Amino acid sequence: MLNLENVSKSFKPPSSFGRELLSLISRKEIGGSVHAVRGLSLRVKPGQILGLVGESGSGKSTLGRIMCGLYRPNTGKVVFEGRDLDSLNKKERQRLSLKIQFMFQDPASSLNPRIRCGAALSEGLVIHGLGNRLERREKVCHLMEEVGLSPKLIDRYPHQFSGGQRQRLSLARALSLDPSLLIADEPASAIDVSIQAQIINLLLDLKAKRGLTMVLISHDLPLVCLMADQIAVMYGGLLMEVFPRSLLGQVDHHPYVKALWASADFASSQKITLEGEPPDPLNPPPGCPFHPRCLEAVDICASLCPPMLPLGSDHFCACHLRK
Ligand SMILES: Nc1ncnc2c1ncn2[C@@H]1O[C@H](COP(=O)(O)OP(=O)(O)OP(=O)(O)O)[C@@H](O)[C@H]1O
Numbered sequence: 001m002l003n004l005e006n007v008s009k010s011f012k013p014p015s016s017f018g019r020e021l022l023s024l025i026s027r028k029e030i031g032g033s034v035h036a037v038r039g040l041s042l043r044v045k046p047g048q049i050l051g052l053v054g055e056s057g058s059g060k061s062t063l064g065r066i067m068c069g070l071y072r073p074n075t076g077k078v079v080f081e082g083r084d085l086d087s088l089n090k091k092e093r094q095r096l097s098l099k100i101q102f103m104f105q106d107p108a109s110s111l112n113p114r115i116r117c118g119a120a121l122s123e124g125l126v127i128h129g130l131g132n133r134l135e136r137r138e139k140v141c142h143l144m145e146e147v148g149l150s151p152k153l154i155d156r157y158p159h160q161f162s163g164g165q166r167q168r169l170s171l172a173r174a175l176s177l178d179p180s181l182l183i184a185d186e187p188a189s190a191i192d193v194s195i196q197a198q199i200i201n202l203l204l205d206l207k208a209k210r211g212l213t214m215v216l217i218s219h220d221l222p223l224v225c226l227m228a229d230q231i232a233v234m235y236g237g238l239l240m241e242v243f244p245r246s247l248l249g250q251v252d253h254h255p256y257v258k259a260l261w262a263s264a265d266f267a268s269s270q271k272i273t274l275e276g277e278p279p280d281p282l283n284p285p286p287g288c289p290f291h292p293r294c295l296e297a298v299d300i301c302a303s304l305c306p307p308m309l310p311l312g313s314d315h316f317c318a319c320h321l322r323k
């Protein structure tokens, strides 16, 4: 359904005034571009949930935004249902935005505080000229019910909802245009565990009912493994490993995946902790970005970035020690 071919995204440094200010504050020389995503290829198959996992700053949200056309990559191609997003004209792009929807990471800041729930949920329908006022209101009530919110709350403002309810609102808004691909950026990060489970179940129900294809972005590997059919693990703007959920624990995973899994296993007595800091996106290390923290690193890891190689059906790994 969606193909990413060698996509990269860098962000330019702030203006010289901003740079000087940041240098003063951080007492470090600030300059150069932030390399958020660095030449990455990935496939999303129809009807599947692709889980995108990685630590904070690994480039997950940036990649999600590239997938739905919110960011244009500096290099590489994004192909949705056979069409290169870059080759689309304005009308075609508008039509595409009906099919791919993005659920933003922070529901509090992605909902306009001055717009009531009903208007926020029907905004997409208005923009695309779908239905009359009454039909739109009916659709909004139906959407609210679908995500487990009472339609009685339709006239409330975002601040009058709880964190979990705001996540549901964001989800309802993303579903309002009946997309075929939903990119959910940390849909359950800002809420407590019980509500998290409700949102996860809701997403799984929606997948089954609507036949939605989903990209689920999260820093939580166990949570992603509960839901996703295919798991892609990012580090420092690159993919480390892509594997089907059925292979979890059955193969010799990338050292970063092993460390992530071990860090999440609170019951384990032999805890492998991830020491050190994630790479600086302004100045990524040469070679494999994970080598400074890798327990298995050898000489070549510090000088040569390993290519992503197929290790089996739907299983790819970027590690010099796994071929
Ligand atoms: N608009 C931007 N301008 C400059 N730098 C940016 C911008 N957006 C992201 N970045 C930088 O790109 C890198 C990747 O950011 P991104 O938000 O994609 O990470 P993430 O994996 O989603 O992190 P988190 O788990 O914290 O949400 C970070 O170093 C971030 O500071």
Ligand SMILES: [Mg+2]
Residues within 6 Å of the ligand: 060, 061, 062, 105, 185
């Ligand atoms: Mg993010």
